[in-house]
Structure formats: structure tokens, C-alpha cells
Amino acid sequence: MADGFFWHGLFEHEAAFHQVLCWIMMASGLFTLITTLFVVVPPYGRHGEGTSAAWGRKIPANIAWTLMECPSLFIPMFWLGPEPPACFSMVSNKILFALFIFHYVNRAVIFPMRMRGGKPMPITVMMSAFFFCAWNGYLQGRHLTTLSCEADSAAADTRLTEPHFFVGVVLFFMGWAANYHSDDILRNLRQPGETGYKIPRGGLFEFVSGANFAGETLEWIGFAVAAKSLPAFAFALFTFCNVGPRALAHHQWYVDKFKEKYPADRKAFIPFVW
Numbered sequence: 001m002a003d004g005f006f007w008h009g010l011f012e013h014e015a016a017f018h019q020v021l022c023w024i025m026m027a028s029g030l031f032t033l034i035t036t037l038f039v040v041v042p043p044y045g046r047h048g049e050g051t052s053a054a055w056g057r058k059i060p061a062n063i064a065w066t067l068m069e070c071p072s073l074f075i076p077m078f079w080l081g082p083e084p085p086a087c088f089s090m091v092s093n094k095i096l097f098a099l100f101i102f103h104y105v106n107r108a109v110i111f112p113m114r115m116r117g118g119k120p121m122p123i124t125v126m127m128s129a130f131f132f133c134a135w136n137g138y139l140q141g142r143h144l145t146t147l148s149c150e151a152d153s154a155a156a157d158t159r160l161t162e163p164h165f166f167v168g169v170v171l172f173f174m175g176w177a178a179n180y181h182s183d184d185i186l187r188n189l190r191q192p193g194e195t196g197y198k199i200p201r202g203g204l205f206e207f208v209s210g211a212n213f214a215g216e217t218l219e220w221i222g223f224a225v226a227a228k229s230l231p232a233f234a235f236a237l238f239t240f241c242n243v244g245p246r247a248l249a250h251h252q253w254y255v256d257k258f259k260e261k262y263p264a265d266r267k268a269f270i271p272f273v274w
Helices: 002-038 061-078 091-114 123-147 163-187 211-227 230-261
Strands: none
Touching: 002 123, 002 230, 061 091, 061 123, 091 123, 091 163, 091 211, 123 230, 163 211, 211 230
């Protein structure tokens, strides 16, 4: 009986700690939004030229992407264990878990393998992304496997009776398709032997300069709509705050470089709006 009280108390403490981490993620997202809009653009990719040595040694792009994204792929799986916890008997949790892993199989494995060139990334940028992915892998994985239900009510999977779940899943796949297609467009901009930058065209790029960022943000908005949970919402908010300013920086870079040749009606991140 004493052991039961101990583990129940430990579970309650972790649930509270987990919730605090979610709120910290949202606060960190807002801080990131303000910092990257008004102070500094993270120096990698096209924004990495002339980067100060203070940002650290540069890592080949494909290696950096694999290393920094892999925590979100592997940490959630750790929580499954040899005997999946009660929450994982919920079908909606299994679907959400699968969507999360599906995204990071692409990001940590397939995307780096398909890269053509790519500018090296400063190790400080890579490590900050690695830390975030570890943090988020814990938040999403632990919530979906353990913290999202009580053991005696795991069978009550109410999400499957609510429209928001199916709307969210559809939005997730729409965002994933836009993100994947945009990555393909960027990867195929230059033919073998060509150098320099070109204006991306087609797909979501007809509407925004940061089409890949917009697609990924839609993914996690869909995930949050489907999950209807604090950790999923925190992740969606952080994604918006993190990649929105980067899309804006890309847009301004394109305008400065191509001037009147760049489509005047193309927005940065949100079609027809921003």
C-alpha cells in the first residue's frame, strides 16, 4: 500500500512538473519570437555568411540535421517500454504518437539523406535545436503514453467521437504534404553544376516565401487541434514563434537579392496576410 501511495505521489509531481515545462515552452516561444524578429537571425543557411566565430565550429548540414532532430524521434519511444502504459491503449493517443514519429522519421533520417549540399550549421545552433527536440520529445511522448489519462479511465477515448480530432489529423497531413513538397522544390532549384540562388516557384511558394515553414507550422497546429492538449498547443505555438521570423528573414533576403524580379504579391509566412 505504501508503495502505491509513493508511485501515485511521484506521478502527480511529474504531471505538475510536465505542465510547468509546457508553460515554459510557450514563454520561450514568445521570447524567441521577439528576439529573432528584432535582435538576431540565427546564423545558418543563407543567413550564415560572415558568421562570428563565437557561434562555434560549423557542422555539415546533413549531420547537424540528423543529430539535432533525433531526440524527438527516439525519446518518445523510450516511454513505451516493454509493456506500453495504460494511456497507450487509447487509439487516439496511438494515432497522435504515430503522427509525431512519422514527422521525425522524415526530419531526422529522410530529409538529411536527401539534402543536396546545404551550408554548414554552427554547433551552438545545432545544440540549441538538439536541446529543444529532447525537451519536446519528453513532453509529447510522456503525455501521450502516460500523463494524458488515469489508469482506470484509459478506455474512455472521447477524442474519437469529437470532430476536432479528425479535422486536426487532416490539417496535419495537409501541412506535412506542403512541407515535403516545398523541401522538394528547394532541393531541385539548381541543376547539377549550377550555383547561386534562384526564386522558388510552385506549390505554396506561389503565396509565401517561407513555404516549408508555413507547411510545418500547419502540421503542428493540426496536431494541437487533434490532441486538444497543453503540450501539443505549446509545441504549435513555439513552432510558429520560431519559424515565423525565419520566414520573414527569408522573404526580406529574397526581396533584397532579386528586387523587382521577385513576386510583389508573395507574402512571407501566412498567405495573403503576412
